Amino acid sequence: MKNNEYVLRISLPVCNLKCIYCRRKNQLSSNLISTSELLDIIDAAYQNGISRVRWTGGEPTVNKDFLNIVKRVKEIGIREQYLSTNGTVFNKMVKNLKENGITRVNISLDTIDSKKYKKTTGFDLLPSVLDSIKLSFDTFKLTKINTVLTRDNYEDVKSLIDFIKIIKDNGKNRKNKIAIRFIELICGGFDGDKKYVENKYLLGKDLIDRIKRIYGQIEKVNFEGDNPMCQYYKIKKNGVIFAIIPHYSVNFQCGGNKCKKIRLNPNGIISNCSIYKMFGHDLKNTTFKEKLDTFEHLIKEKQRRTQKDFKKLKHYQSDYYFWRFGV
Secondary structure: OOOOHHEEEEEOOOOOOOOOOOOOOOOOOOOOHHHHHHHHHHHHHHOOOOOOEEEEEHHHHHHHOOHHHHHHHHHHHEEEEEEEEEOOOOHHOOOHHHHEEEEEEEEOOOOOOHHHHHHHHHHOOHHHHHHHHHHHHHHOOEEEEEEEEOOOOHHHHHHHHHHHHHHHHHHOOOOEEEEEEEEOOOOOOOOHHHHHHHHHOHHHHHHHHHHHHHHOEEEEEEEOOOOOOOEEEOOOOOOOOOEEEHHHHHOOOOOOOHEEEEEEEEEEEEEEEOOHHHOEEEEOOOOOOHHHHHHHHHHHHHHOHHHHHHOOOOOOOHHHHHHHHHH
């Protein structure tokens, strides 16, 4: 894999929702890196051939300096910036985000039932999210909807797919692409989490069987993405593209040598694995030369791994808080 195929995944920790499967406590680190050092880290990544950045959280769009950060990252030379967002304030920023460097968007949506949405996230912000999805499809060449699959929203699958069909049919630019990805629930490492997952998880296979019963034939398709475990399908009846991101289904299998992720947590810990802290290096308060050398080491070490090495790795999310929120 060439260096320019890697994606630097950056977590900005502040969030404005309280999703029941995600952030159960309002915990934030007191050891966050500064914006200045964050930009230096991205510059060091760029000098090592990395030309793509993904912003995740938390919720990046509630960071008061986010628009300026995106603009400055574009000026560094990063050619693609992807945004993962909950869509609650994204609709107010779409035009400026595109102009300043965002090129692709993932938006979280677990249901289009307003009561269920409020129960899941803690807030009544569904109209803003739906508006964000419409605007994203009209604005960007590629929009993906991320849906965490649980027993609570299993019955919502049809309404979600039908909503994607409406967006696709009524969009201003039919050349733009949209897909919905159903993510198998995974343990995040917080209190009571294991019991919650055991009670609520569903396998992607169960979802595929349900979609076949509702819509008929589906077929596997290729679709742009950087998650090697994600399998895309097309519903022949309506043309909607959906995907499964498996965890339990594949025994938490690592993506292996197809994995493109380099991950940065809010405290400046950088890793060539999106899960394990054992591959991490602390970049906070290091010189720019040290940052450059660390990226070079991480890339070479990842490229040296064999499939045998990767098979030893399982994607349990026990360090979820560490990578996402720095705690």
